Amino acid sequence: DAGITQSPRHKVTETGTPVTLRCHQTENHRYMYWYRQDPGHGLRLIHYSYGVKDTDKGEVSDGYSVSRSKTEDFLLTLESATSSQTSVYFCAISESRDPVFGSGTRLTVV
Amino acid sequence: GENVEQHPSTLSVQEGDSAVIKCTYSDSASNYFPWYKQELGKGPQLIIDIRSNVGEKKDQRIAVTLNKTAKHFSLHITETQPEDSAVYFCAALTDSWGKLQFGAGTQVVVTP
Numbered sequence: 534d535a536g537i538t539q540s541p542r543h544k545v546t547e548t549g550t551p552v553t554l555r556c557h558q559t560e561n562h563r564y565m566y567w568y569r570q571d572p573g574h575g576l577r578l579i580h581y582s583y584g585v586k587d588t589d590k591g592e593v594s595d596g597y598s599v600s601r602s603k604t605e606d607f608l609l610t611l612e613s614a615t616s617s618q619t620s621v622y623f624c625a626i627s628e629s630r631d632p633v634f635g636s637g638t639r640l641t642v643v
Numbered sequence: 644g645e646n647v648e649q650h651p652s653t654l655s656v657q658e659g660d661s662a663v664i665k666c667t668y669s670d671s672a673s674n675y676f677p678w679y680k681q682e683l684g685k686g687p688q689l690i691i692d693i694r695s696n697v698g699e700k701k702d703q704r705i706a707v708t709l710n711k712t713a714k715h716f717s718l719h720i721t722e723t724q725p726e727d728s729a730v731y732f733c734a735a736l737t738d739s740w741g742k743l744q745f746g747a748g749t750q751v752v753v754t755p
Contacts, residue, residue: 566742573652573747574747575647575649575732575745575746575747575748576687576732576743576745577745578742578743581742591742592644623686623687625686630675630677630692630736631677631689631692632743633689634679634686634687634688635686636684636685636686637684637685637686
């Protein structure tokens with residue numbers, strides 16, 4: 534998927550535990566995004582980054598934090614996972630208008 | 644903020660027939676409207692897009708139309724094939740960089 538790697542691809546975790554998802558790109562794109570996908574909601578933006586250490590909130594940011602210490606890596610952290618955060622998480626990268634998506638991480642919180 | 648509505652949520656068509664998916668948006672400042680196709684187990688992939696200064700765009704069997712006055716845009720797939728079966732998402736962009744607002748998606752099933 535166009536130089537985007539998401540890890541892990543699948544994860545099951547317990548309620549209350551911290552979880553970190555990783556997005557790695559080899560395209561040197563400036564912008565990176567985290568979306569979540571849920572039935573009936575399409576894709577909703579969680580957080581985005583417009584450069585190293587420059588991040589901002591999307592429409593569903595509660596319960597999530599992000600970090601971008603290098604151009605190529607964008608980390609999404611669930612500080613204390615809840616069942617409502619069970620979802621498929623997609624990372625995307627772009628230089629302008631057309632984000633390119635990774636293959637996703639399926640997260641289950643039990 | 645922008646709100647995008649997409650219809651229908653599911654669409655079943657016979658192979659060879661046409662499929663149409665419709666989306667409406669709320670923010671008149673939106674100026675870019677991409678369509679994504681998502682196959683099972685994969686991330687969404689851009690299949691076609693249209694900018695607000697264009698009314699129609701075609702790429703082989705797929706076409707997109709935009710009506711800015713009515714704030715709606717549509718995806719048309721002609722001569723559907725089984726490989727067109729997937730979930731399709733419309734989206735709208737207001738900002739100059741990549742913060743797309745997505746519709747809820749349409750599951751398209753093409754039956755032989």
